[in-house]
Structure formats: C-alpha cells, structure tokens
Amino acid sequence: MNDDRVIWNWDHVFAALPDMLWAFLTVTLFVTVLGSIIAAVLGLLIALARRSTPRPVAAILTFVMNFIRMTPLVVQLLFAYYAFTAVPPLTLGVIIFGIHYATYMAEVYRAGIDAVPHGQWEAATALSMSRGRTWTAVIIPQALRSTLPALGNYVISMFKETPFLAVITVTDMVRAAQEYGASNFRFIEAIIMAGVLFLVASYPTSLLIGRLEKRLAYTA
Amino acid sequence: MTENLEALQRALPHLLDGLLITVELTVGGALLAFVIAIALGLLARSGNILLRGFARTVIEVFRGTSLLVQLFFLFFVLPLPPFNLELPPVFVGILGLGLNYGAYGAEVVRGSINSVPRGQWEATTALSLSRTQRMWRVIFPQAWALMIPSLTNLLIQLLKGTAVVYLITIVDLTAQLNKLRIDTDVFFAYSLGLVIYFVIAYILTIAMNALEARAKHRLGQGTRLREAVAAPTVDAEGDVP
Numbered sequence: 132m133n134d135d136r137v138i139w140n141w142d143h144v145f146a147a148l149p150d151m152l153w154a155f156l157t158v159t160l161f162v163t164v165l166g167s168i169i170a171a172v173l174g175l176l177i178a179l180a181r182r183s184t185p186r187p188v189a190a191i192l193t194f195v196m197n198f199i200r201m202t203p204l205v206v207q208l209l210f211a212y213y214a215f216t217a218v219p220p221l222t223l224g225v226i227i228f229g230i231h232y233a234t235y236m237a238e239v240y241r242a243g244i245d246a247v248p249h250g251q252w253e254a255a256t257a258l259s260m261s262r263g264r265t266w267t268a269v270i271i272p273q274a275l276r277s278t279l280p281a282l283g284n285y286v287i288s289m290f291k292e293t294p295f296l297a298v299i300t301v302t303d304m305v306r307a308a309q310e311y312g313a314s315n316f317r318f319i320e321a322i323i324m325a326g327v328l329f330l331v332a333s334y335p336t337s338l339l340i341g342r343l344e345k346r347l348a349y350t351a
Numbered sequence: 352m353t354e355n356l357e358a359l360q361r362a363l364p365h366l367l368d369g370l371l372i373t374v375e376l377t378v379g380g381a382l383l384a385f386v387i388a389i390a391l392g393l394l395a396r397s398g399n400i401l402l403r404g405f406a407r408t409v410i411e412v413f414r415g416t417s418l419l420v421q422l423f424f425l426f427f428v429l430p431l432p433p434f435n436l437e438l439p440p441v442f443v444g445i446l447g448l449g450l451n452y453g454a455y456g457a458e459v460v461r462g463s464i465n466s467v468p469r470g471q472w473e474a475t476t477a478l479s480l481s482r483t484q485r486m487w488r489v490i491f492p493q494a495w496a497l498m499i500p501s502l503t504n505l506l507i508q509l510l511k512g513t514a515v516v517y518l519i520t521i522v523d524l525t526a527q528l529n530k531l532r533i534d535t536d537v538f539f540a541y542s543l544g545l546v547i548y549f550v551i552a553y554i555l556t557i558a559m560n561a562l563e564a565r566a567k568h569r570l571g572q573g574t575r576l577r578e579a580v581a582a583p584t585v586d587a588e589g590d591v592p
Contacts, residue, residue, distance in 0.1 A: 138433045201507055201552035202545045203514035206525055210541035213532060294419035295515055305419050309427065318427040326416035326424070334415045 143320040147311040151321065154307040155328060162224050162303075163290045169229025170289070171282060174236025178244065179266070181237070196234045204231050205295050212299040220299045232289050236282055243278035244270060280344035287333050287340070304328065358534035359543070362527070369527030370547065376444050376513040376523065377551070381506055383449025384456050388502075391453065392460025393486075406457070413454035418512055422447040426519040444516040452509045456502060463498035464490060496566040503559040507552050514548075524548070 177196060181189045199207070204227070211223045247270050255265040294305035302310070308325040312318030359366075394406035413421065425447050430437040438446070467490050475485040517526035528544040567573035 198545070198549055201511075201556075202548045203511040203525070205511075205514035206528065206541060206544050206548065209525070209529065210537070210545070213537040213541070291415075291417040294417055297419070297518060298515070305417065305423065309423055312427055316431075318423070318431060322420060322424050322428055326412075326420045329417045329420060330412065330415040334411055337415075 138319070140317075140320060143311075143315065143317055144324055146315075147308060147321040147324065150307045150311065151304050151325065151328070154302050155304040158221065158224075158296065158301055158303040159290070159293045162221070162228055162293050162296065163286065165225045166228035166232065166289055167286045169225065170232035170236050170285070173229060173233035175240050175271075177233060177237035178240035181241065182244070196237060199231060200234045204228070204292060205298050207231060208295060208299050220296075220301050224296045224299060224301055228289055228292075232285055235285050239278045239281040239285070240274065242281075243274035243276075246277050247273045276347055279347060280340050283340040283343070284337070287337055290333060291329060355535040355539045358531065359539075362531045362534065366524070366527050366531065369522060369524040372441065372521060373510075373513050373524040374551070375441065376448060376516060376521075377506075377510045377555075379445035380448030380452065380509050380513065383445060384451075384453035384505070384509065385502075387449060387453025388456025388460050391457035392464065395457060395461045396464060410454045410457050413450050414458075418447065418451045419515055419518070421451055422515065422519055440516075440519055440521045443519060444513070444521050448509055448512055452505050452512070455505055455508075459498050459501040459505065460494070463494040463501075466497055467493045492566070493570060496563065496570055496572070499559060499563040499566060503556060503563075506555055506559065510548065510552055510555065 177192065181192055181196075184192070207230075208224065208227050211218075211227050212220060215223060251269055251273065252265070255269045260269070293303050296303045297306040297309075305322075305325045308321035309318070311321045391406045391410055394402050395410065397403050397406070422443065425438065425443045426440065428434065471489055471493065472485070475489050480489065513523060514525040516523050517529070524544065524547065528540050531543075532540040564573060
C-alpha cells in the first residue's frame with residue numbers, strides 16, 4: 132500500500148483498532164467507572180464533612196478542596212506516580228482521578244443539599260427524626276435528584292481526561308493510537324479513530340444527561 | 352532540605368523559562384478560545400440552519416473528542432502527507448487549547464445570551480435599534496456579566512490543561528518540574544509545582560472577579576470595582592461563585 136498517495140487507508144484502521152479497543156476497555160472505561168465511584172462517594176463525604184465539622188476543620192477542608200481543584204490533574208498524577216512507586220500506575224490513576232473529581236462533585240452535592248427546601252428540615256424536626264435519619268431519609272434522596280445530571284457531566288469530563296494517564300505510563304486508547312502511529316509512521320487513521328470513539332461514547336451520553344436534566348428538574 | 356534548595360537555585364532559570372511558556376500557552380490559548388467562543392456562540396444562535404449546523408458540529412466535535420486527541424492530531428497528523436503542515440509546538444499547543452476550550456466557551460456564550468430577559472429584546476425592537484446595536488449595546492453587555500463566572504472556570508481548566516503539552520515536546524513548567532524532580536526529592540519538586548499553578552489560578556480568579564464586578568457595575572448592579580476589590584469578591588468559603 133502506497134500510504135503517501137491516500138489520505139485514508141482502512142487497513143490502518145483495522146490494524147490499529149484491536150489494541151485501541153483493548154486499551155479502551157481495560158484503561159479508559161475502567162478508570163472512568165472506578166474513578167467515578169470513588170469521586171461520587173468521596174465527594175458526598177466531603178460535602179457532608181464541610182457542613183457538619185467544626186468551622187476550622189471545614190475551612191481547612193475547603194482550602195484543600197480548592198487547592199486540588201485549581202491545580203493540574205497531570206501534575207497530581209506525576210506527583211503520585213513518583214512519590215508512591217510501590218503502587219501500580221493504573222491503581223494510582225484510579226485513585227487520583229477519583230480524588231480530583233471528588234472535589235468537583237463535592238460542590239455539586241453542596242448545591243444540591245442547599246437546594247432542598249428549608250421546610251423539609253423543619254418537617255424532619257417536627258417528626259422528631261434523628262439527625263442521621265434526617266440526612267439519609269429526607270435530605271440526601273432529594274438532594275441527589277437535582278445533582279444527578281451535573282455528576283453525569285463530570286463523569287463525561289473524567290472520561291475525556293483519561294488520556295492524561297499517558298504521563299504515568301498507562302497506555303489508554305489515545306496512547307495506544309499514538310504508539311501505533313509512531314511504529315508505522317502513519318498517524319491519521321489511529322488518531323482520528325480515537326477521536327471518533329470518544330465522540331461516539333460521550334456525545335449520546337451528554338444528550339441523555341440533558342434529557343435527564345429536564346426530566347428531573349423541579350417543576351415548582 | 353538544603354540540597355533541595357541548592358538544586359532549586361540551579362534550576363531556577365529553567366523553571367522561569369517553563370513558567371513563561373505555561374503563561375504564554377494560557378494567555379494565548381485563552382485569547383484564541385475567547386474569540387472562538389464568541390464567534391461560535393453567536394453562530395449557534397443564527398437563524399440560518401447551515402451556519403447553526405456548522406457551529407454545532409464544530410462545538411460538539413471539539414467538546415467531544417478530548418484535548419489530547421486534538422493536540423496529537425495537530426502535532427502528529429498535520430506534518431505528514433497529505434497535509435504536510437508542520438507548525439511550531441507552542442503554536443500547536445495554543446491552537447489545540449484555544450479550539451478545545453473555545454468550543455466549551457461557545458456553549459457558555461450561547462447560554463448567557465439566551466438568558467438575557469425577553470423584555471430586553473422587545474425593548475430594543477420598540478426603540479427600533481439595528482441588529483448590531485441591539486447585540487453590542489443592550490444584549491451582550493448583560494450576557495457578558497452572566498457569562499464571566501463560567502468563563503472563569505473554563506480559564507482555570509485551560510490553565511490546568513496546559514500541563515499536558517509536554518507530551519508534544521513543549522518544555523513548559525511541568526516539563527521543568529520533571530527535570531527538577533531528578534535532583535530534588537519528589538515531594539519538594541511537585542509540591543512546589545502545584546503551589547505555582549495554584550498561585551496562577553488564584554491570580555486569574557481574582558482578575559476575573561474584578562472583571563465581573565466591573566461588568567456588573569456598568570449595568571448599574573453591584574458595587575464599584577474599587578469597593579469590590581477592597582472587600583474581596585471571593586466568597587467566604589473561598590469558592591469561585
């Protein structure tokens with residue numbers, strides 16, 4: 132095949148795809164799913180801790196949260212990679228993605244909790260519910276409803292940032308595409324396919340989240 | 352610790368070079384993103400279905416395909432046939448960041464313009480203002496005040512996004528930190544790096560808050576910039592509102 136003459140050669144697509152799809156499943160999706168779970172749980176814990184711990188503790192927590200939010204994920208990944216050499220890079224990736232996005236999700240939860248009408252708290256008090264039960268049976272279920280779309284959007288952001296894992300030697304789909312390109316001196320098909328796969332996965336999901344947003348919106 | 356400081360002293364000129372590149376990418380990327388965001392944001396509201404379709408396609412492609420894919424495309428694909436277009440790496444970085452965050456910004460611009468109350472549009476018709484007058488004298492100044500908080504978030508994202516550019520051979524701050532790491536301990540080098548990024552992000556946030564205060568003041572809302580600066584506009588929790 133004379134590559135220089137053709138803009139697009141399907142042979143390269145089929146040659147590059149197996150490695151890319153494998154990396155997509157074992158790294159891109161893996162990190163997105165596990166990272167999202169960590170971020171969703173940790174984010175909720177941070178949001179609750181900021182409301183219920185003494186002021187100085189909450190202030191420190193807020194500062195740490197902002198610090199993580201305002202510094203690059205890439206540098207955080209590199210930091211963890213060289214500081215904790217005993218931990219496998221993929222595990223570190225999941226943890227760092229989880230922590231980084233937890234700081235974003237904590238803000239989403241905070242807004243969701245603030246959006247629960249004040250009367251709900253009063254009603255829980257009137258029914259003499261315990262503090263724990265007020266949270267788990269009244270506040271959190273209502274808060275989650277309004278936070279779901281925003282959380283989903285952060286999951287999509289995380290998905291699109293998984294190629295950053297390349298900086299800690301984890302071969303995600305984009306890195307696999309680049310490696311194919313480098314060894315064949317032919318980048319166009321592999322890199323475009325990486326973009327297409329991202330688009331195919333993220334665009335319908337974001338449309339779905341948009342619909343969810345409309346459905347779950349308070350119709351008050 | 353003294354060894355760390357000595358290594359830092361030796362590396363300082365290089366770190367400053369890297370910092371300069373990072374700032375260059377951030378400012379260049381942000382300016383390009385801003386222009387693209389305004390252009391695509393306005394086109395996405397156009398009555399012409401072709402223009403609107405074009406804007407929507409560009410926005411969704413650049414929002415949907417990941418920053419690194421776009422940088423790799425510009426860096427690895429363009430220099431080879433059939434394009435044969437070899438661009439300087441820093442230019443590639445600015446272009447990639449500008450296109451990616453410009454697409455995100457376009458949605459912010461579009462949304463903010465749509466949130467300007469209906470009555471304002473009707474008022475411009477009642478005063479028989481031209482289309483340009485309507486947009487630049489009435490609608491945009493109000494939309495501008497609405498869009499600044501979201502643009503601030505995007506600006507911080509863009510700054511953080513610059514840290515991947517060392518993968519396309521640009522020697523930015525992160526690349527210099529990777530070199531510093533070898534002579535110092537890891538904790539020292541990367542903590543320093545995170546603090547530098549944080550300080551830049553903080554300065555950008557304060558500048559954008561000042562811009563927001565000014566935009567609101569010009570609409571007759573909120574305090575004057577001088578008063579707003581005297582009492583920081585970052586709220587009590589330190590959040591970007």
